Amino acid sequence: MCGDRTEVNGTNGTTATPTLGGKPLHQRSPYESVGDFLSNVNNFKIIESTLREGEQFANAFFDTETKIKIATALSDFGVEYIELTSPVASQQSREDCEAICKLGLKSKILTHVRCTMEDAKIACDTGVDGVDLVIGTSSFLREHSHGKDMLAIEKAAIEVIEYVKSRGVEVRFSSEDSFRSDLVDLLQLYRAVDRIGVNRVGVADTVGCATPRQVYDLVRTLRGVVSCDIEIHLHNDTGCAIANAHAALEAGATHIDTSVLGIGERNGITSLGGLMARMMVGSREYVMSRYKLHKIKEIEDMVADAVQINIPFNNPITGFCAFTHKAGIHAKAILANPSTYEILKPEDYGLNRYVHFASRLTGWNAIKSRVEQLGLSMTDAQVKEVTAKIKQMADIRPLAIDDTDSIIRSFHLELQQK
Numbered sequence: 212m213c214g215d216r217t218e219v220n221g222t223n224g225t226t227a228t229p230t231l232g233g234k235p236l237h238q239r240s241p242y243e244s245v246g247d248f249l250s251n252v253n254n255f256k257i258i259e260s261t262l263r264e265g266e267q268f269a270n271a272f273f274d275t276e277t278k279i280k281i282a283t284a285l286s287d288f289g290v291e292y293i294e295l296t297s298p299v300a301s302q303q304s305r306e307d308c309e310a311i312c313k314l315g316l317k318s319k320i321l322t323h324v325r326c327t328m329e330d331a332k333i334a335c336d337t338g339v340d341g342v343d344l345v346i347g348t349s350s351f352l353r354e355h356s357h358g359k360d361m362l363a364i365e366k367a368a369i370e371v372i373e374y375v376k377s378r379g380v381e382v383r384f385s386s387e388d389s390f391r392s393d394l395v396d397l398l399q400l401y402r403a404v405d406r407i408g409v410n411r412v413g414v415a416d417t418v419g420c421a422t423p424r425q426v427y428d429l430v431r432t433l434r435g436v437v438s439c440d441i442e443i444h445l446h447n448d449t450g451c452a453i454a455n456a457h458a459a460l461e462a463g464a465t466h467i468d469t470s471v472l473g474i475g476e477r478n479g480i481t482s483l484g485g486l487m488a489r490m491m492v493g494s495r496e497y498v499m500s501r502y503k504l505h506k507i508k509e510i511e512d513m514v515a516d517a518v519q520i521n522i523p524f525n526n527p528i529t530g531f532c533a534f535t536h537k538a539g540i541h542a543k544a545i546l547a548n549p550s551t552y553e554i555l556k557p558e559d560y561g562l563n564r565y566v567h568f569a570s571r572l573t574g575w576n577a578i579k580s581r582v583e584q585l586g587l588s589m590t591d592a593q594v595k596e597v598t599a600k601i602k603q604m605a606d607i608r609p610l611a612i613d614d615t616d617s618i619i620r621s622f623h624l625e626l627q628q629k
């Protein structure tokens with residue numbers, strides 16, 4: 212609550228500007244959330260899973276060198292944890308995991324294995340800082356994946372968690388497909404593992420079926436049942452992965468799983484860049500204090516290149532038109548004050564804003580700005596006249612910047628010749 216008090220920042224009790232959460236009231240959205248004491252929107256950690264969940268993306272093949280490059284970049288960016296593919300998956304996966312552990316990165320290194328003694332032993336032997344255990348708890352997975360009932364799951368969980376702890380390694384236990392699991396079964400299982408001192412429990416929306424409200428409800432309920440940290444892993448099948456991550460933090464989750472560009476099984480999970488964009492709006496100071504946001508484009512380009520995809524046009528922050536303003540009404544206001552139509556600032560990410568002017572949706576204010584950029588001088592009436600010419604041409608065919616500049620320049624020349 213303390214971040215949401217109304218504060219008075221004046222001196223001597225005179226002419227005070229009222230503030231809330233450190234911001235002048237007039238700069239806050241009236242809908243900005245008022246957090247409660249369980250909310251972690253200003254205090255969360257990232258478990259970056261490009262090198263685990265991301266390797267499950269259809270196009271992904273990471274050789275050792277690429278894994279090291281990605282892990283190093285993520286650590287420099289500031290993620291608190293990097294999760295790696297199970298060392299049981301293949302000999303090379305195991306060697307890569309050992310090699311990354313030896314790099315001495317700032318981020319803690321985790322690996323992700325089934326909840327069995329065999330997998331856990333191999334995981335602990337790689338030198339990781341933590342082991343993420345997983346086992347499906349929905350009836351689908353109990354019946355068709357591993358075949359264990361809830362009692363057998365609990366027994367295995369306790370045995371394996373105690374083993375990992377005995378090796379002096381951080382341990383997390385997660386129920387795969389949590390949102391299609393029985394709530395009472397789930398809470399009983401989490402309570403049992405919390406009692407024996409698991410470091411974190413994980414909640415997973417494995418099939419991407421959950422809504423923000425369902426995520427909030429489950430995490431908030433779980434927050435009342437366990438005292439350990441709570442991690443959340445959210446698939447994006449129905450487009451809710453970023454919103455769900457925010458809801459989980461509001462409900463008290465402590466750790467969010469991400470991958471660069473959201474790559475993972477099917478259409479992936481919460482993306483690192485998308486989470487950054489979302490959290491920058493309400494938790495700017497926290498995000499800026501922990502993560503080197505100007506590196507996001509370089510990391511996304513590196514991963515896009517490694518898995519041979521393009522950055523989607525509508526990607527938060529780095530989509531090619533994420534900071535492009537086109538319609539005349541927008542352009543006028545943006546030129547006056549970028550906050551009119553921008554909730555994120557491109558300069559926070561080392562990027563630039565672009566005001567589009569080569570279309571029939573442009574207006575005289577955008578053209579006036581272009582005229583000035585070109586070093587030409589015109590009255591407002593003349594700018595309006597040339598704007599009309601540009602629109603006329605843009606009604607016939609799409610205009611390139613050069614086309615539009617030519618119209619402006621030849622109009623200017625005519626003016627001088629008159």
Ligand SMILES: CC(=O)SCCNC(=O)CCNC(=O)[C@H](O)C(C)(C)COP(=O)(O)OP(=O)(O)OC[C@H]1O[C@@H](n2cnc3c(N)ncnc32)[C@H](O)[C@@H]1OP(=O)(O)O
Binds near residue numbers: 267301
């Ligand atoms: C939702 C997720 O993303 S979970 C993480 C997914 N990650 C991976 O699958 C890592 C890559 N996987 C692999 O390399 C392989 O699947 C391996 C090495 C893990 C296992 O390979 P295989 O032994 O050939 O088994 P296969 O992949 O066909 O089937 C999975 C086996 O694990 C068992 N299993 C699945 N989940 C669990 C679990 N959480 N705990 C214990 N056993 C499990 C299944 O019952 C099945 O066992 P079976 O051999 O008795 O049929």
Ligand SMILES: O=C(O)CCC(=O)C(=O)O
Binds near residue numbers: 418
């Ligand atoms: O271990 C976890 O929490 C998540 C595993 C996973 O990838 C999933 O359930 O989609």
Ligand SMILES: [Zn+2]
Binds near residue numbers: 444446475
């Ligand atoms: Zn997943």
